Amino acid sequence: MGMTMTQKILARHVGRPFVGEGDLLVSQVDLVLANDITGPPAINVFNEIGVPVFDKDKIALVPDHFSPCKDIKSATLCKQMRDFARQHRITNYFEVGRMGIEHALLPNKGLVAPGEIIVGADSHTCT
Numbered sequence: 001m002g003m004t005m006t007q008k009i010l011a012r013h014v015g016r017p018f019v020g021e022g023d024l025l026v027s028q029v030d031l032v033l034a035n036d037i038t039g040p041p042a043i044n045v046f047n048e049i050g051v052p053v054f055d056k057d058k059i060a061l062v063p064d065h066f067s068p069c070k071d072i073k074s075a076t077l078c079k080q081m082r083d084f085a086r087q088h089r090i091t092n093y094f095e096v097g098r099m100g101i102e103h104a105l106l107p108n109k110g111l112v113a114p115g116e117i118i119v120g121a122d123s124h125t126c127t
Contacts, residue, residue: 033120036063062102
């Protein structure tokens with residue numbers, strides 16, 4: 001039996017000729033996305049683990065939920081993302097004035113394309 005489009009994309013990323021329902025897969029990803037709500041908790045865990053970023057060109061940080069910041073708390077979260085991006089030389093960090101809504105920004109900047117696997121910790125990433 002043939003595979004669905006999603007199965008074909010996953011099979012290509014895991015280097016298998018076929019993937020089926022229920023398969024446990026470990027895949028390469030084309031891009032990881034975080035915003036100013038989901039990014040800071042991930043950065044905290046990342047810093048606790050103490051490993052290097054997997055690929056500074058395959059990470060996109062977009063502070064689009066609290067920016068421009070309305071208070072000290074939101075400014076602190078955005079600063080944490082900015083500092084992380086600088087420390088790890090993240091190529092795709094989008095500062096205020098260089099961004100838009102993360103889910104529209106990525107295709108507009110040519111960072112995502114059909115057939116890629118994008119991991120984003122936001123309920124709208126799949127759209």
